[in-house]
Amino acid sequence: MSHLLDVKGLSIRFGGVQAVNKVDFHADPGEIVGVIGPNGAGKTTLFNIITGFYSPDEGTMIFDGHNISGLKPNALTRLGMARTFQSVRLFNAMTVLENAMVGQHTRTKAGVWGALTRSSKTKSEEDRIRERAREVLAFFGDRLSGREDALASDLAYADRRRLEIARAMATDAKLLLLDEPAAGMNPAEKDGLISQIGRLRSELGYSIILIEHDMPVIKSVSDRVVALDHGEKITEGTYDEVSTNKQVIEAYLGKAAEESHL
Amino acid sequence: MVRLETWLGTHNVSRASLHSPIPARLRQQLWPQERKLERNRLLMKLKNYRGLMALLVVLALVAAACGSSDSDGDSDGSTNGGPPAVCASDAFGCVEVASGDPIKIGSLLVTTGPNSSLGLDSQYGIEMALDYADGTFDDTNITIQGHDVVLVPEDDGCSAEGGTAGANKLAADTQIVAVIGTSCSSAALGTADKILGDKGVTLISPSNTSPALTAEATRNPFYFRTAHNDTLQGAAVAEFAYNFEGVKTAATIHDGSPYAEGLANAFAASFEALGGTITSQDAIQVGDTDFSGVLASIQAESPELLYFPIFVGEGSLLVQQAKTTLGDSVVLTGSDGLWSDDFYAAAGDGVFLSGPDVSAFAGDAALYKDIFLPRYAEKYGSEPLSAFHAHAWDAANIVLGAIEKVAVDSGGTLYIPRSGLRDAIAATSGYTGITGTLSCNGNGDCQPSATIAVFEIVGGKQAADPVFSVVKSLE
């Protein structure tokens, strides 16, 4: 009961392929969980199921005391879950600030009537979310803060990744699911990211699940690591435990061997 | 019988049902005539000032640009003579045609969209009438008292909005003497007829057949037509079916156009009044090609005659499929919407079509066959596109005749009183046109008694002589 997210027996099939098979998995409040596995292990599919983009064939999911299976992504966002995507997906035609403001959608109420009358209530709500959006942008220093009115599509790659995290933060989530946040970053940027992820938990109190291929990043930030292969959970534990696990090494090496073979 | 009355004497029934639900007192409150008139008068005054207001706005431009040439424009108007007395007494005044200016006649016909052949055909008829009015086809229009007569063509779009826009455009031109149109009843009723009538512009239609346009309750005083009322044609076809063919059961099909539905209903009412039975009244969609479904449904009741007053596109297909589905024993009858070579070719022999009795275009059959038709083919490169070119020709000639009758020259300017022109058209009597001898009745029907005939298609052509012909009169 004390888990923030508790997933049991999760399975999904696509056509003839068992993409995720009976995965049990949990995350506690304030915890950072790393998910690793070779390409095609089902990590992102797992994320997609948890965040409501796919409905699982089997399994139960409890988040923050609510049974969340069958809920749509927008409902999950309202309950306090937010994610980023493996390939950055921002609203490219919006400014940096607007991207963050969209994140506040579930925390605001103004509807058509509010939009038309622009009552003081609506106005103060708009002001509030603008403030809040600036706040999350400020977390990443002047990389984003200074460029509020720039179009998201004009940002540098690493900044786009940061903006995506900022947008997720803006939803006022309890749990952030980050899908390969370090992909495509240079070592200096990765170091920055590692510290930022740490601060997300220590300063802002987010719980985090992240998928990552970059083992140093996993090693530096994760409290606990879950390893997947062929849609199944192979093992779980601290980084050191997992990284020495025979099955994990085989999964990665096997993959590597295959690649070299090609 | 009640139904027949509804068709033949629209006004009696309609007035009752229009007015009965509202007590007189309430009606007064809703539409206080006096106040309305007062308001209109005020508005008219305002409109008079409009020129002044606008003048201020464009003054700069005019002053800068024209200085010198200003004078000759102004002097043409009324140097000597001045308007004759009829203009002052005419409720809508006169059209003033300055010397050297043409007399403008408008047309409001469907020239775009799927029904354009109907309107273009009429427009060609008018163009040829204006050309031939001086007795020769020479591509030069007639002149009346030294003024060229020109046609200002407009599109009625075969719809209420098209009729409104076109009528507004024509009405805005104070030089327009009369308008020939509309093609489609829906473009006229309550829209074009009212807009033009409010300005005192006479509207005379070559192809409107809806009874409502000349029904007392709904007719506009400036509305006329040379086409025959649906009521006449529906009744004539019913007589053809019941008396001539001797069938006792019939089915109808319309295509969702007001024309077809009106005729089908008129036929059904008359046929039942004669004692026949309507087995089914069906409908198709414009654009359909496969009618097996509707024909199966008709066949199930095995009528002896099928009446389909629709248009060529669907008509040709329907008649071919009807022949295979219903068999040879069923009499197939259409109407003048189907008059076209394409239909004759597709339909084949043994199909009947009703319409104005072209063979009884008595006086001027020679004109029609030997002069009109060859010239039409030469000028427009095809056989007539539809059935109403002759009605348009007659309408144009009636208008020209009326203009000649009422136009007054005064100091080089021609004055044509608007109400006077309307009255002259209304007084048309015994005019021998192509479509017959025309006399306008008090409700604007210039063919109050038309000879409606039914022709058979023989040898891929409409037979020259009708198998059945009857003179039908309104009232």
Added chain:
Amino acid sequence: MTTQSAAGSRYRLFLERFPVRRFVLVLLALVIAYGGAAGSIATLRAGRFSGEVWANLFISGVARGSVYAIIALGYTLVYGILFIINFAHGEVFMAGAFTAYFVAVGLASKGMLESNPIISIGILFVVSSLVSMGVAILLERIAYRPLRGAPRLVPLITAIGASLFLQYTFRGFYGANARAYPTIPAIQGTWEIGSFPVQKVHLISILGAVALWLVLFWIVERTRVGREMRAVGEDREIAALMGVDVDRTIVFTFGIGGALAGAAGILYVFLFNQVIFTMGFFPGLKAFTAAVLGGIGSITGAALGGLILGILETVGPNLFLDGAGVPSPNQLIPIVAFGILVLVLIFLPGGFLGAPDDKSRA
């Protein structure tokens, strides 16, 4: 341990989890299905139509559907590789049949249609297909090629524009009136199948459509260019990297689609004997509906969709509506056609044979 905030109230979550929309839709579908079934039973009970009538309606529906199916192939091919709806495809179909009309008139005046029906029909097919193919290729070159990679709304609007433009171009060329195709005596009348008379034109249209479908199937599945088409449809960039000439393949696709439309035009005039500049629009629309019904992108689906739509349009109004006491049921064909489309898409968002959407798109 959790606070029951408004955001997480059990009631609200229940509502969100409960597929209200789907529930309502299923209910709606059931009502419609019940109405259709009740109407059908009433019709059949009333017995206005004999079995022979139903059979005739069915065959004429299949013939109509065959034409839809062949036009639909053009939609499906283009959609399959470019993911655009070539809204002007109906006009491509019109162009061929309309132009071939003049050839047919010429042949008729020489008596060829009577003396050499097979050669004449062959000539008509070739002319119609070539013209339609030319128009389709021009269309691709002028209207669609500059728009590769643009958002999908853009080529769709272009296609609507092209549809109007082509219609009125041919109206300007050949005139506004409907023209009756000269009849080919050899294909008039009926053939007896068993003891059941079937109109020759129906049978020829159906067989012609089957042949055309087989040819297309063979091209796509068995030839090099077919493989290239499939490759381009799968991933344009990778296909280009593999040495496929993408532009040429796309032109080829439009060409085949156009040629099929031209051939369908001749089948159409066998059935309906008439051409007019607006003749392409509604068959085009129906064919597109058929392609969507069958699952756009699928060749078999297009054929299936066309047949089902054709049959439903012919049989449907009399079957479902007549017994329910609806007057002039055949006027309501659009309601039957589009109603079926909506019903199918509710339950099978990808059409009968289309790839079902991913799991979130329930």
Added chain:
Amino acid sequence: MTPELRRSVRQGLIGGAVVLYLASVGMLVAFDARAIITNVVNFATVLIVITFAAFGYLAGRPGKGGEPAQPFLLAGAVTGAVAGATVGVVAVLVDFLITGLEWDVRSMWTSVSPTLMELLSFGQSPIVGALLMTLLGFTAGLAAGSLHLATTITRKVILLGLMAFVFGALGAPLFKVMLDGMHIPNRWLFDRDGLTITGAIVLFAAFGLARLGSFRVGGPRQALLKVPGTSEKNLRWVISVLALLGIAVLPWIVNDFVSDVLGFVGLYILLGLGLNIVVGFAGLLDLGYVAFYAVGAYSVAILTARSSYLVGGSVTAPAVAGYTNFWVAVPITILIAVVIGVAIGAPVLRLRGDYLAIVTLGFGEIIRTLVLSDWLKAKFGGPQGLTEVAAVPFFGLNTRDPQILYYLIYAFAGLALFISYRLKTSRVGRAWAAMREDEDIAEGMGVSVIKYKLLAFATGAAVGSLGGAFFAAKLSVANPGSFTLLVSINVLAVVVLGGIGSIPGVVVGSLVLVGLPELLREFGEFRLHIYGAILIAIMILKPEGLIPDKRRALELHQPDHQPEKSVLSAEATEGIQ
């Protein structure tokens, strides 16, 4: 042949083909009836010259990427001459077919009339005509090529002058009627339906000089700033006030017809704004928007018709609820439209964009079929429709008068503008924008896609039905012929031309696509023809429209990911590999 020459010849051939196309669809003959300068030159000739000149100009244009400048005089002349020769040669050939071989060309190509042949050969023998045509092409091309010599300003001044002169001449019948109505002497300017020679020179000079003048002071904006009392600060205000004033006095300057046209433009602004919410804001392609227009018109007709005369002449009983006041009927109508909008939207919102387009189109047809049907004739009047719809009651004014109705329509168009702006810049608008750009992510950020799509549909339906309500009250009738698929396409074209998602774009789109064709009604035969060409041209040359919406323009220039390859499903395949 040098590449430059080859390019010129190719351009010339295309130019010739364009003229031949215009001839073969009948445009030239139709436009021959319209004078530009009365008794001197008509529109057909001007059109031919414009085509030759345009291709001559293009041929001389320096190529992309800093190619060396072309010998533009030569290029222009060659292009023009080739184009002229192409036309001439084909004309000679056709003439030979007709007179020499006695082939009845016109039985197939209906537009190839004697008038056309005479037009193309300038009334001379075919050979002489062809030579003249070549000469005309040469001259036009040379003149156009020499434009490259001129400075940008001179070029623009000349072009504007020419445009003013052509449009002035095309609008001549209308302008003449307007001036006549105001009793302003105009004989020096217009002669019958064209310009006088003086008029042509004056128009050319006036607009050319005005343009030159505005260049001198640095554009119209700077010119306006010179007016005492205006500053950068209050310029916006000044412009708004001027615009409002202009809108307010407009119907009294122009005549009833133009007011009527403007009223119609206003209706399309309403419809366009409604559809813009659906297509532009929410990104849902709705091809059946006419459904709501029809719902609005028919609801108001049924509610307010004093009685329901059928055009066929029979009179049904007074309509269901007869005599309802228009202002009471409108909210009911909007409510009905919203319900129908949601009902139409609900089943199809989850469909892919293309499917949505075809299904909405189907719904439009279904609504039209229903009001047309014999089945519901008792309610909707069948093909004859409903007549005697009451005029809008408004302080006892005659609202059938186009000049009065104008204000009512524009008041509501203004309201719709206001609603559009407010919605666009609100939380709702942000949610729509997010959803339009990436539905999955928007949902991931907490936007309920279903809710916001339905909201867009409902809002669009409400605005569209308002347009329909005014339509019925304006015409006094509602009949099914007014609610065809073409209306949906027209409204879509308005939105697209102005710029998808752009609010001022809708206004401009309506003026151009609805206003202009109404004013040039005699070319009505070619209206849809030209319409189609405009849709294609806009999408190829400027897909963001005339007045682009910033955000939308950006999206339209982003390459689209192939639909089957959305990132989510690409990730899904990860599990399959």
